[in-house]
Amino acid sequence: xxxxVPVKRVIDYNVRPRVKPDGSGVDLANVKMSMNPFDEIAVxxxxxxxxxxxxxxxxxxxxxxxxxxxxxxxxxxxGADRAILIESxxxxxxxxxxxxxxxVADAEEPGLILLGKQAIDDDCNQTGQMLAALMDRxxxxxASKVELDGDSATVTREVDGGLETVRLTLPAIITTDLRxxxxxxxxxxxxxxxxxxxxxxxxPADYGVDVTPRLTTLKVAEPPVRQAGEKVASVDELxxxxxxxxxx
Amino acid sequence: xxxxxxxxxxxxxxxxxxxxxxxxxxxxGTVHALIAAEGDAAKQAxxxxxxxxGVEQVLVAADGAYAHMLAENVAPLIIGLMEGYDAFVAPxxxxxxxxxxxxxxxxDVMQISDIISVEGEKSFTRPIYAGNAIATVESSDxxxxxxxxxxxxxxxxxxxxxxxxxxxxxxxxPGLSNFVGLEESGGERPELTSAGVIVSGGRAxxxxxxxxxxxxxxxxxxxxxxxxxxxxxxxxxISNDYQVxxxxxxxxxxxxxxxxxxxxxxxxxxxxxxxxxxxxNKDEDAPIFQVADIGLVADLYDAVPELTEKLG
Numbered sequence: 001x002x003x004x005v006p007v008k009r010v011i012d013y014n015v016r017p018r019v020k021p022d023g024s025g026v027d028l029a030n031v032k033m034s035m036n037p038f039d040e041i042a043v044x045x046x047x048x049x050x051x052x053x054x055x056x057x058x059x060x061x062x063x064x065x066x067x068x069x070x071x072x073x074x075x076x077x078x079g080a081d082r083a084i085l086i087e088s089x090x091x092x093x094x095x096x097x098x099x100x101x102x103x104v105a106d107a108e109e110p111g112l113i114l115l116g117k118q119a120i121d122d123d124c125n126q127t128g129q130m131l132a133a134l135m136d137r138x139x140x141x142x143a144s145k146v147e148l149d150g151d152s153a154t155v156t157r158e159v160d161g162g163l164e165t166v167r168l169t170l171p172a173i174i175t176t177d178l179r180x181x182x183x184x185x186x187x188x189x190x191x192x193x194x195x196x197x198x199x200x201x202x203x204p205a206d207y208g209v210d211v212t213p214r215l216t217t218l219k220v221a222e223p224p225v226r227q228a229g230e231k232v233a234s235v236d237e238l239x240x241x242x243x244x245x246x247x248x
Numbered sequence: 249x250x251x252x253x254x255x256x257x258x259x260x261x262x263x264x265x266x267x268x269x270x271x272x273x274x275x276x277g278t279v280h281a282l283i284a285a286e287g288d289a290a291k292q293a294x295x296x297x298x299x300x301x302g303v304e305q306v307l308v309a310a311d312g313a314y315a316h317m318l319a320e321n322v323a324p325l326i327i328g329l330m331e332g333y334d335a336f337v338a339p340x341x342x343x344x345x346x347x348x349x350x351x352x353x354x355x356d357v358m359q360i361s362d363i364i365s366v367e368g369e370k371s372f373t374r375p376i377y378a379g380n381a382i383a384t385v386e387s388s389d390x391x392x393x394x395x396x397x398x399x400x401x402x403x404x405x406x407x408x409x410x411x412x413x414x415x416x417x418x419x420x421x422p423g424l425s426n427f428v429g430l431e432e433s434g435g436e437r438p439e440l441t442s443a444g445v446i447v448s449g450g451r452a453x454x455x456x457x458x459x460x461x462x463x464x465x466x467x468x469x470x471x472x473x474x475x476x477x478x479x480x481x482x483x484x485x486i487s488n489d490y491q492v493x494x495x496x497x498x499x500x501x502x503x504x505x506x507x508x509x510x511x512x513x514x515x516x517x518x519x520x521x522x523x524x525x526x527x528x529n530k531d532e533d534a535p536i537f538q539v540a541d542i543g544l545v546a547d548l549y550d551a552v553p554e555l556t557e558k559l560g
Contacts, residue, residue, distance in 0.1 A: 159430075
């Protein structure tokens with residue numbers, strides 16, 4: 001079967017985001033961008049499933065600006081077979097991304113779609129669930145373990161208070177949590193090989209999807225700054241402070 | 249505006265995150281509470297929900313299909329009910345986050361995730377970039393689907409309301425997924441996301457045994473929940489449902505004690521709204537001291553046992 005892996009180009013997780021002074025958004029000019037960390041985990045899982053003989057082809061897909069090609073090349077260098085870029089210079093919301101992914105899935109008919117659980121820029125945590133809804137397929141969100149068995153997938157999910165295991169009928173949509181795996185680094189020869197792998201460029205219009213945002217961002221502001229307090233010199237002083245505050 | 253709020257319950261007891269979601273929903277409009285659960289739990293939860301201040305009506309769908317809150321089973325029920333509502337509101341828990349986007353997509357609306365304030369009928373604030381920026385967004389959709397960050401809203405009073413209870417017809421089981429099992433962690437301790445006091449440990453705790461030996465006695469003394477940084481979880485000191493941070497739990501207790509935690513942005517995103525933050529760290533330049541109300545530069549192996557002894 002085929003596995004479809006959507007990946008997103010986001011600000012590198014090590015970079016501290018800066019809010020633009022005019023409050024229109026976060027400043028992304030000249031900021032290091034990378035593949036969303038949860039998506040790296042999704043790519044890794046897809047490749048491992050292929051290596052285990054459970055899948056024949058891994059297709060990476062991204063919705064974003066022309067530069068998202070770099071992100072797709074990274075996925076190809078990790079081991080994906082081919083890539084699709086749906087190019088859009090505007091921000092595309094999870095709902096529209098899910099519609100585009102559904103259109104691709106309808107054409108490619110993957111047995112499994114693996115997404116990251118959330119993107120570290122908008123922190124939405126929606127796309128996988130929305131895609132599952134639009135396709136009327138089961139969803140295994142926040143997965144820390146995935147086992148494929150014939151026409152079903154057994155997924156261990158990280159939930160509040162523990163680990164939940166569910167069995168899903170394939171085709172299914174699974175979103176990855178951090179502990180699913182440790183993504184590999186692309187080797188130099190594989191990075192070179194990835195340059196020759198097919199990368200198809202499309203537009204949202206090719207799929208007949210309207211990507212007009214439904215949410216308007218009125219303002220983006222710095223979070224309230226927490227003032228550093230004071231340092232105490234000893235445990236006794238700390239205990240006294242806590243007692244003064246009535247918190248211990 | 250009429251809001252339908254998803255109630256999360258365990259054995260008939262309503263969870264705190266739902267009470268916060270009800271407070272948020274009451275700022276948007278009138279509140280109807282939806283309980284989807286199995287037999288007895290559904291009945292008990294309905295009785296409890298009817299008493300919550302601010303709830304106008306309780307809808308109950310009792311069916312075995314809702315026993316484990318599988319999104320594939322619960323979402324169709326909500327979608328069927330949304331005809332009569334302007335907004336669907338769920339707590340931003342693993343259950344709410346799993347179900348709400350499934351509802352939103354079927355209603356063809358963009359979900360507004362993890363709101364921290366209600367600014368107007370259709371505008372809200374929410375943290376983005378791991379809490380490094382706060383966005384004010386306005387919805388242009390006919391209906392809204394919203395998840396609520398529990399720590400950002402007061403809990404609605406569990407008593408004082410007198411809502412009517414109405415049974416609704418379950419939506420059946422589409423048979424797409426099955427619950428296999430749940431491996432619970434935790435035990436007697438207060439739940440991390442609702443605890444008044446949290447003692448949290450980081451990578452400096454060396455190993456699982458040391459983590460337990462240093463952190464647990466202090467937590468016991470304070471009746472506190474135990475938390476951990478991602479570094480401590482990744483190093484295997486403690487299981488990941490104790491993780492506080494952008495990718496773990498978001499907490500805002502009265503008192504947060506960070507032991508041997510440097511204070512990476514990933515971690516700060518999960519705890520910087522705590523009322524009082526205490527940091528104990530050997531490194532006086534650790535970023536955690538920039539947000540701590542009280543900092544103690546000391547070796548945690550000396551300081552924490554001493555603190556445990558001298559408290560209370």
